[in-house]
Amino acid sequence: PAAAEGEAAGEGRQAMLVGYGAAPSSTKRRARKPQPGASASSAHSAPSAPAQPELNGHGAAPAPEAPAAPAAGTAKALAKPPVRKLAKDLGIDLASVTATGPDGTVTREDVHAAAAPAPVEPQAAPEIAPETGPRPVDTAAREVRVPIKGVRKATAQAMVASAFTAPHVTEFVTVDVTRTMKLVQELKSDPDMAGLRVNPLLLVAKAFLVAIRRHPEVNAAWDEANQEIVRKEYVNLGIAAATPRGLIVPNIKDAGAKTLPELSAALGDLVATAREGKTSPADMAGGTVTITNVGVFGVDTGTPILNPGESAILAFGTVKLQPWVHKGKVKPRQVTTLALSFDHRLVDGELGSKVLADVAAVLEHPKRLITWG
Numbered sequence: 001p002a003a004a005e006g007e008a009a010g011e012g013r014q015a016m017l018v019g020y021g022a023a024p025s026s027t028k029r030r031a032r033k034p035q036p037g038a039s040a041s042s043a044h045s046a047p048s049a050p051a052q053p054e055l056n057g058h059g060a061a062p063a064p065e066a067p068a069a070p071a072a073g074t075a076k077a078l079a080k081p082p083v084r085k086l087a088k089d090l091g092i093d094l095a096s097v098t099a100t101g102p103d104g105t106v107t108r109e110d111v112h113a114a115a116a117p118a119p120v121e122p123q124a125a126p127e128i129a130p131e132t133g134p135r136p137v138d139t140a141a142r143e144v145r146v147p148i149k150g151v152r153k154a155t156a157q158a159m160v161a162s163a164f165t166a167p168h169v170t171e172f173v174t175v176d177v178t179r180t181m182k183l184v185q186e187l188k189s190d191p192d193m194a195g196l197r198v199n200p201l202l203l204v205a206k207a208f209l210v211a212i213r214r215h216p217e218v219n220a221a222w223d224e225a226n227q228e229i230v231r232k233e234y235v236n237l238g239i240a241a242a243t244p245r246g247l248i249v250p251n252i253k254d255a256g257a258k259t260l261p262e263l264s265a266a267l268g269d270l271v272a273t274a275r276e277g278k279t280s281p282a283d284m285a286g287g288t289v290t291i292t293n294v295g296v297f298g299v300d301t302g303t304p305i306l307n308p309g310e311s312a313i314l315a316f317g318t319v320k321l322q323p324w325v326h327k328g329k330v331k332p333r334q335v336t337t338l339a340l341s342f343d344h345r346l347v348d349g350e351l352g353s354k355v356l357a358d359v360a361a362v363l364e365h366p367k368r369l370i371t372w373g
Contacts, residue, residue, distance in 0.1 A: 079106040090115045155247055162308045166222070166343040170303040171352055175360040176324055178334040183366045192261055197268035201239075201293050203366060204316045204359070206263060208291060209235060209256050210372050211358035218355050219288050220311050220346045229346060238290035238307060239267065241274040249307055250279045251287035260369075295319060301337040311346045314359065315339040336363075 077094035079087070083106055087094050094106055097114045101107040148156065180203050187198045212219050212235055220231045237255035241248055250273070252258070252266045273279050289311060292304050295318035304313045317337040324333035340356040347355075362368045 077106050078104055083108055083111060087111045150245060158308050159305050162306050165308070166306050167345060168303075168306065168341050169344045169347075169349065169352060170339055170341040171349075171356050172301060172337060172339045173356055173360045174335060174337045175364050176326065176333045177319060177336050177363045178326075180363045180366050181319065181334045187260075193264065196261060196264040197271070198264060200295075200319060201291070201316065202260070202264050202267060203369075204293075204314070204363065205237060205239075205255070205267065205291055206260060206369060206373075207359045207362035207366075208289070208314055209237065209263075210362055210369060211355045212289065213256060214358055214372065215351060215355050218312055218342070218347055218351055221288070221309055222343060222345050232288050235289065236287045238284075238287035238310070238313075239270055240290060240292035241271060241279075243274050243277060243279075245277055248274055248279055248284060249287060249290055250274060250283040251290070253286070289313065291316060295336065301339045303339060304341050306341060306343060310343075312340060312342040312352070312355070314356075315341075338363075 077097065078099065078101075079094055084094065086108060087097070087106075090111060092111055092114050094111075097106050097110050099106045100110055177200070181200065184198060184200055184203060187193050216233070217231065219235055220229050223230050234254050235256035236251040236253050238249040238251040241250065250270050252263070252270060255263060255266070258266060270283075273283070287307055287310055290304075290307050290313040292302075292313060293316045294302050295316050298318050301317040302315050304315045306313050315338065317339070319334050319336045321332045322335040323330050324335055325331075326333055338356060338360060340352060340359075342352045342355075358372075362372065
């Protein structure tokens with residue numbers, strides 16, 4: 001009661017906190033000093049207004065509240081112990097689960113259904129005004145699909161088989177072919193070459209054949225089934241030709257046994273037949289080495305891929321004027337770059353280097369066509 005609290009304060013005693021023992025001394029209220037003219041009893045009189053109970057345990061504790069009665073409709077959900085455990089593991093309140101079991105019992109399926117995420121409805125993409133946003137691009141309307149068949153399909157399959165079967169090595173050499181280019185011009189006016197196709201590729205082919213004659217080991221094939229290296233005493237020289245049907249490589253049979261006019265005639269027939277699309281499968285079978293003339297496209301050189309079953313392929317780059325040291329002086333000379341790719345199972349670095357160096361030597365000094373041939 002308020003009166004009891006006033007008396008306790010007047011006697012210097014501390015009010016007891018419910019359940020916490022004696023209150024700390026800092027909570028004791030100091031008595032007011034008597035004012036002049038005031039009666040001594042007024043300093044100890046209780047305030048006229050009734051004291052209000054303090055909160056948080058600093059005054060008389062409020063009476064404990066009676067437990068609230070369960071609200072209607074919150075009855076405990078019916079479920080078997082395994083189902084309750086499942087709901088607990090999934091963090092599902094059984095009271096919020098729609099029961100479909102007998103007599104309103106919550107089943108495992110009900111719990112899983114409640115745990116499943118709600119389906120998200122797809123939202124329509126915002127419309128973009130044509131004048132402010134990018135226009136949709138129909139890429140399919142701007143693509144052209146070309147069926148892979150015929151020569152192109154066969155070539156692709158052969159190149160993949162070669163690239164991932166034979167270990168390729170490619171070497172390069174840059175050579176002064178000024179004398180060879182002069183010889184080409186002279187041969188065009190030679191009566192023995194009248195009516196024949198005479199160009200730098202003809203002399204590159206002849207130089208390659210001379211180098212193979214000097215190093216016959218390079219003209220071979222790898223027999224995987226019998227684990228043998230098959231050295232061939234004939235040279236079927238393939239010439240890569242670009243045609244409307246794709247790249248094909250017909251070959252000149254026994255090219256190494258032909259004279260220069262015969263080689264020129266065979267080369268002319270091979271190119272004409274290829275351009276007309278009349279090259280037969282027999283013309284492309286049995287090649288041993290190949291030449292690819294990338295120089296006609298203005299390309300300096302490349303790393304050509306071997307034709308399956310062949311040991312080497314020579315790339316002939318474009319011929320152009322370049323500053324070159326000739327007889328101790330820098331002069332403009334006709335220069336080209338050669339690249340030789342070879343099967344390292346058959347041809348080691350020494351043999352491949354010798355073949356490429358010989359081809360370059362013949363093109364630099366074409367008189368070796370006579371002395372070495």
